[in-house]
Amino acid sequence: MSELNNLIQPIMGAVIVALAAAVLLLLGLIWWQSNRLKSLGSQLSTLIDGADGENVEQMLIAHADVMKGIQDSADSREARLTAAESKLVTAKRFIGLVRYDAFDDIGGDQSFSLAVYDDDGNGAVLTSQVGRADSRIFGKELRNGQSKLGLSDEEAEAIARAVGQRNAK
Numbered sequence: 001m002s003e004l005n006n007l008i009q010p011i012m013g014a015v016i017v018a019l020a021a022a023v024l025l026l027l028g029l030i031w032w033q034s035n036r037l038k039s040l041g042s043q044l045s046t047l048i049d050g051a052d053g054e055n056v057e058q059m060l061i062a063h064a065d066v067m068k069g070i071q072d073s074a075d076s077r078e079a080r081l082t083a084a085e086s087k088l089v090t091a092k093r094f095i096g097l098v099r100y101d102a103f104d105d106i107g108g109d110q111s112f113s114l115a116v117y118d119d120d121g122n123g124a125v126l127t128s129q130v131g132r133a134d135s136r137i138f139g140k141e142l143r144n145g146q147s148k149l150g151l152s153d154e155e156a157e158a159i160a161r162a163v164g165q166r167n168a169k
Helices: 002-049 056-088 153-168
Strands: 094-100 111-117 123-130 135-142
Touching: 002 056, 094 153, 111 153, 123 153
Parallel strands: none
Antiparallel strands: 094 111, 111 123, 123 135
16 A cells, blocks of 8 residues: 555645646536526526516417417318309309391391300300390200200300300410
């Protein structure tokens, strides 16, 4: 043991200085970590309480409620849009109009044939023939773009114009 003591004795001062330096370094690190922890605690407190004193958790809950309301509103609009689109298929939205003189004694293209139908070609052709002494109105049903009754040239042209609108969309 005395040999070991004799061996360590000359460097004992350096070991003590080195250990003291290590202790001081560790104390410095503890102090730095403590200050850093206080700073982070302050930042966390500001985050939780909000910059204006408003609680961030309550803000997030309120925001989630608003977002749920927006989503519910969007879902409602989507359902209404789907319903409107399904009704639009049967809406009579394609129109073809041909004006003409049905009789030689009347000018000004007062007679007309009007074709209206939906996406499936279902609808009607209305024809009004205006003369000096009388007026006539004819209606013919359309199924799949066809009529069971014979069509005049003007009625066929009105259907063709409506088909042109349909194909343009």
